[in-house]
Amino acid sequence: MIVGVPKEIKNHEYRVGLTPAAVQEFINNGHDVIVQMHAGASIGFTDELYQAAGAHIIESAEEIFERADMIIKVKEPQPNECKMLREGQTLYTYLHLAPDPVQTQLLVESKATCIAYETVTDNRGALPLLAPMSEVAGRMSIQAGAHYLEKAHGGSGTLLGGVPGVAPGKVLIIGGGVVGLNAAKMAMGLGADVTILDRSLNRLRELDDMFNGRLHTVFSTADAIDYYSSRADLVVGAVLVPGAAAPKLLTREHIKNMKPGSVLVDVAIDQGGCFETSKATTHQEPVYIVDDVVHYCVANMPGGVARTSTMALNNATLPFGLAIANKGPKQAMLDDAHLLKGLNVHKGFVTYKAVVDALGDSLNLQYKDALDALAF
Template sequence: MLVGVPKEIKTHEYRVGLTPAAVREYVQRGHKVLVQSGAGAGIGASDDIYRQAGADIAKTAQDVFKSADMVVKVKEPQLEECAQLREGQILFTYLHLAPDPQQTAALIKSGCTAVAYETVTDERGGLPLLAPMSEVAGRLAIEAAGVALKRPAGGRGLLIGGVPGVPAGRVVVVGGGVVGLHAARMAVGLGAEVTILDRSLPRLRELDEMFAGRVRTLYSTFEALDNEVAAADVVIGAVLVPGASAPKLVSRDKLKTMKPGAVIVDVAIDQGGCFETSHATTHAEPTYVVDGVIHYCVANMPGAVPVTSSHALNNATLPFGLALATSGLNALLANPHLRNGLNVHKGKVTYKAVADSLNLPYVSAENAIAA
């Protein structure tokens, strides 16, 4: 199979779909890889390094999309990229379709087979291709909050970890999954006072044991959430419903109870965000203010650290990408976990949470492939 890697074009997105090491793995298995010139610049991988790994270099993205049997990316295709996709072509990337009707419509129109990293599953019920970027985003969330809290940035002028004799900042993490765990680890490491809210008692027990009492764990009732948000200096939104739009857990009315200059970091923004006042921002303009509260809602947070992110992502995606390159649609039929990644196929939405979120007809992945 000919595997194509276009350069990412989302604002300040420096990651790359395949690292040179991953390219070598594809080539060693008999596949051809076509990489757009400059695609690896963000991770310090020149065209020559890709050639040494066995790739051919294309001058333009159009050359990649026109030639490739499978396109491997990082971020969701922009509309100009969707227009270049075609029936019979596999797209393997993050999609986050539930809050994005335009992209969904464009993928449906293209007729391509779109497999989303974020809905591929594993034997334990986890999301193995989402996890590495969730780890990165969770850690970056605390770094971003620390910058936004500084007075020159409009924040409260608070040091998250405090100093001896001065109280540390209060960090509230809403959601105890991968993002929440790594955000809490960073915040604890800085010396913050950390609370994690979640609706899974088994998960709260796990977190309590992991942190040995260093964090407070609370069952996430409406009352508990309201109280914690009002008292927080930083709130991290880390709630995920796989494939679906994130629930809006904090309304604008509740936002008004927060301290002036407090910060919210909505890591769930790729799925629409879990604060009513959230809307996606970019690394170029990462924050905005509503009712005195600073909002950091960058939709591709891990793109700021592309070396770490690209290698971590490729470590996770490589086995699945190789399966698709080797077996095509048969890989989806053979592996139910990879099949869970199928979101759109030949004009049909094949992931129920996406169809429900966008009020579109749903066809099971098995039926869509069989048809």
């Protein structure tokens, strides 16, 4: 199989689909790898390193898409990339289709086989290809929040850890999954006063045990969100409904009641965001202010630490990617029900129900169960 790795083109996106070490694994399995010139250069993965691993360096993205049987990326394809996809070709990357009708329509029209990292599962029901970036984003959410709490950046001038004689800042984390856990670790490491809201009592018990009661765990209700958000200096949105649009848990009224200069970090923005006032931003222009509250809604947050993120992502995506290349996408998915969960679009059909549920009113989508679609 010819595996193609184009350079990412989203604003300030420096991650790359394969590291040189991952390329060597594909080469050792008998595949050809073509990598676009300078695809990883900005994070230290030079063309020479890729060539040493056995890859061929290609100048243009157009040639990568034309020649490759499988395209491996990080971020969702931009419109011009979608238009280069073709039937019989496999796309293996993050997609986040539910809040993105344009991308969804273009992928349907391409008739390519599109496997989304974020919906691949494991035998524990977790999302192993989303987890590494959730870990990164959770940790970065506190870094970003602490930065934008500084007065010069629009915040209230609050130091999350406080100092002797001055109370620490209050951090509210909505969602106790991988993002929430990693955000809590960072915030508590800084000395902040941290509360996590979640609707799973079992998860709240786990978190309470992990932190020996130093973390406030609260069952998530509308009343709890109202109470704790109005007192928080930093709120991290860390909710996830796999493959679906994120629920709007913080309303405009909640935000009006927040303290001036407080900060919102919406880690769920890839799935449409979990705050009513959220809109996707970039690393170039990461924040905006609504009702005196700073909003940080960068849609590719882990791209800010692109080298760490790329290596962490490759550790997770490589085994599935090798299975796709070694067996072919159809057989690989038939052999692995967890990889099959990653199939979102195939031959013009949407194969992930949550995407149809989110976009059915705006697009004339044809849904087909993933197994049925593979037989088509």
